[in-house]
Amino acid sequence: MHNHQLVNNVMNHDFVRAGLVFFFIIFFLFYVLAVIKNNKLRKQWPSYRTLFWTLGVFCSAVSMIGPLAEKAHVSFTAHMISHLLLGMLAPLFIVLASPATLLLRSLPVAKARLLASLLKKKIMHIFLDPLVAAILNIGGLWLLYTTDLYMLMHQYIWLFIFIHLHLFLAGYLFTTAILSIDPVIPQKHFWYRSLVLVIALAAHGILSKYMYGHPPAGVPLKQAESGSMLMYYGGDVVDIILIFLLCLQWYNASRPRQYPVSHNINSL
Amino acid sequence: METSTAKSSAPFDNRYNFTARNSISGYLFGLGFVAFFDEAVFHQLLHWHHFYDKSTTSIGLISDGLFHAFSWFATIGGLFLFADLRRRKALWLVRWWGGVLLGAGVFQFFDGTIQHKVWRIHQIRYVDNVYIYDWIWNITAAMMIIAGIIITVRTKQKAKAAKHA
Numbered sequence: 371m372h373n374h375q376l377v378n379n380v381m382n383h384d385f386v387r388a389g390l391v392f393f394f395i396i397f398f399l400f401y402v403l404a405v406i407k408n409n410k411l412r413k414q415w416p417s418y419r420t421l422f423w424t425l426g427v428f429c430s431a432v433s434m435i436g437p438l439a440e441k442a443h444v445s446f447t448a449h450m451i452s453h454l455l456l457g458m459l460a461p462l463f464i465v466l467a468s469p470a471t472l473l474l475r476s477l478p479v480a481k482a483r484l485l486a487s488l489l490k491k492k493i494m495h496i497f498l499d500p501l502v503a504a505i506l507n508i509g510g511l512w513l514l515y516t517t518d519l520y521m522l523m524h525q526y527i528w529l530f531i532f533i534h535l536h537l538f539l540a541g542y543l544f545t546t547a548i549l550s551i552d553p554v555i556p557q558k559h560f561w562y563r564s565l566v567l568v569i570a571l572a573a574h575g576i577l578s579k580y581m582y583g584h585p586p587a588g589v590p591l592k593q594a595e596s597g598s599m600l601m602y603y604g605g606d607v608v609d610i611i612l613i614f615l616l617c618l619q620w621y622n623a624s625r626p627r628q629y630p631v632s633h634n635i636n637s638l
Numbered sequence: 639m640e641t642s643t644a645k646s647s648a649p650f651d652n653r654y655n656f657t658a659r660n661s662i663s664g665y666l667f668g669l670g671f672v673a674f675f676d677e678a679v680f681h682q683l684l685h686w687h688h689f690y691d692k693s694t695t696s697i698g699l700i701s702d703g704l705f706h707a708f709s710w711f712a713t714i715g716g717l718f719l720f721a722d723l724r725r726r727k728a729l730w731l732v733r734w735w736g737g738v739l740l741g742a743g744v745f746q747f748f749d750g751t752i753q754h755k756v757w758r759i760h761q762i763r764y765v766d767n768v769y770i771y772d773w774i775w776n777i778t779a780a781m782m783i784i785a786g787i788i789i790t791v792r793t794k795q796k797a798k799a800a801k802h803a
Contacts, residue, residue, distance in 0.1 A: 564715075568707045576703035582690040599689055606710065613711050617718040626726055 377523070377530045378443040387435055394431040398424065401469065404476040412475060419467045426463030429455045430538060443524065446586075446593035450600045453537065457507075458608040461541035470554045489554055500547040500558055500566040507544040508573045510536055515577060520586040544570065549615055560620050567616065571609045578602035654797045656728035661790060663719035664737015668786075670713025672742040673705065676749070686763040698757030705745075705753075712741075736789030743782030750775040 380386060401423045405415045432438055433452035441448035470489070474482050488494070496502055514520055514533065523529050548567050550557035578601040585594030653660065680687040694702075723729040750772060753759050762771040 564711065568704075568711050571707035571710070572700075572703040575706050576699055579690050579699055579703065583692060583694075602689075609707070610710055610714070613714045617714050621718050621722060624722065 377525065377527050378440075380527050381443065381530070382440060390431075390435050394427055394435075398427045401467070401472065404472050407476045408472065415472065415475075419472075422463045423467035423469065426460045426467060429460035429463060433460070434534070446589045446597040447600060450597040450604070454601070454604040454608070456534065457511075457537040457541040458545075458605065460538065461545045462608060462611065464542055465545045465549055465551060468552045470552045474554060486554070495556060497543060498547050498555055500544075500563050503540070503544040503547040504566050504570040504573075506536075507540040508570050508577070510540055511574070512577055515581055515586045516584075518587050521588040524588075545612070548612060549619075551615075560616070560623070564616060567609070567612060571605070574605045574609075575602055578605065651800070652726055652728040653723075653730035653733075654800050656723060656726065657730070657733060657794065657797050659719060659723060659728070660730045660733040661737040661740075663716050663723060664734040664739075665741035666712040666716030666719065668716075668738035668741030668743075669745045670709045670711075670716055671738070672745050672749075673709030674713060677706075680762070684763075688760045688764070691758060691760040693758045694760070695757045698753060698759040701753060701757060702759045705749075709745075730793065732789060733793040736786050736793060738786075739782045740786030740790060743779045743784075743786055747776060747779035747783065750779055 402420065405420055408415050433442075433456040438448055438452050438455075442452045443449075474485060477485060497506075514523070519529075519533070523533050546552060546555050547558075548563050550563070578598045581601070582595055582598040585591055589597070676687070681689065720729070720734070723734075750762075754761060754772070754775075761768050762775055765771075
């Protein structure tokens with residue numbers, strides 16, 4: 371465990387911590403400023419989206435700075451809590467905040483057009499395909515926990531940063547591809563998204579159970595057991611929300627024409 | 639629920655137009671409910687089932703993961719279909735229950751025979767005379783399947799008779 375000290379020391383350095391706090395505050399303020407600008411010129415931006423953005427930034431920050439993040443360097447269980455926050459819960463909140471739409475609305479027209487045309491590029495469509503996003507997301511987890519990558523992550527700071535960035539970005543890509551709440555994101559067919567979601571959730575569950583019996587290199591058996599159960603059931607909680615939101619989209623889209631408004635979800 | 643579109647038929651008849659959807663909603667909810675019951679009661683409350691069993695085959699692990707994931711989707715999706723049937727005034731509760739019993743029974747039977755015994759994902763309880771548990775488990779499943787089939791066939795006949803009348 372000597373090598374654990376290396377990344378641990380860097381991440382717990384006051385300078386690095388201050389930098390991270392600064393980064394998260396900037397990240398948060400960007401959105402708030404865009405909302406203020408948008409509300410002056412256009413239709414009011416719903417306040418629940420700002421709330422989701424706050425929660426999303428908060429979850430990411432808690433996973434990277436503070437007592438949990440410090441513990442995550444030495445305890446696999448704490449590591450798993452911080453990964454659930456950074457890789458699943460934070461992306462869900464961020465997706466519900468529709469940041470891409472807000473960005474397009476608040477940029478000057480020329481720049482917004484440029485961004486919109488970039489989003490329409492073929493390469494973006496490939497990355498935003500639910501299946502590709504799922505492979506990047508869950509495939510990354512398989513690589514991390516079934517090879518020596520998890521051990522190496524604690525030795526090389528650049529690997530640590532890359533893996534955590536990937537975890538969040540792949541989580542965001544996957545969640546946004548499945549839910550397609552942000553209108554900028556191309557919406558695939560409900561059945562395709564459902565199928566990919568079930569397979570991805572299954573691959574996540576299979577990996578958790580596999581890790582219970584085959585701990586990643588350098589992880590003590592007891593920690594691997596509690597960590598993998600946390601991954602299994604914690605993943606379920608977020609996935610239940612994803613499934614609910616996806617089914618709700620189907621429910622609203624398949625509303626029979628002859629019963630226009632009175633039969634929505636609230637009448638149940 | 640005041641809708642004034644009863645031109646062609648009374649809203650009560652709409653359930654005959656959605657016999658399949660009533661069954662599918664039932665199958666999904668039944669499967670999901672049994673999986674949820676299994677997780678909540680046998681894993682979490684009684685601690686009879688184990689999270690991981692060293693003798694699990696790979697295919698058992700994969701099958702367990704797939705069914706676990708699908709069962710959440712089935713529970714939630716089945717209930718949304720139920721809500722959809724209600725707003726269409728097409729809910730046929732008896733037929734829906736037939737679907738629930740069939741879905742629950744088929745999954746429990748598959749779990750009790752293939753998953754527990756052949757792929758050995760875990761046993762019902764880690765005791766010497768586990769075969770007694772296995773028999774009770776699978777007989778319960780078989781009874782649910784038989785009851786589900788009877789209800790499904792009977793309601794289907796009723797729907798056919800009503801359509802021809």
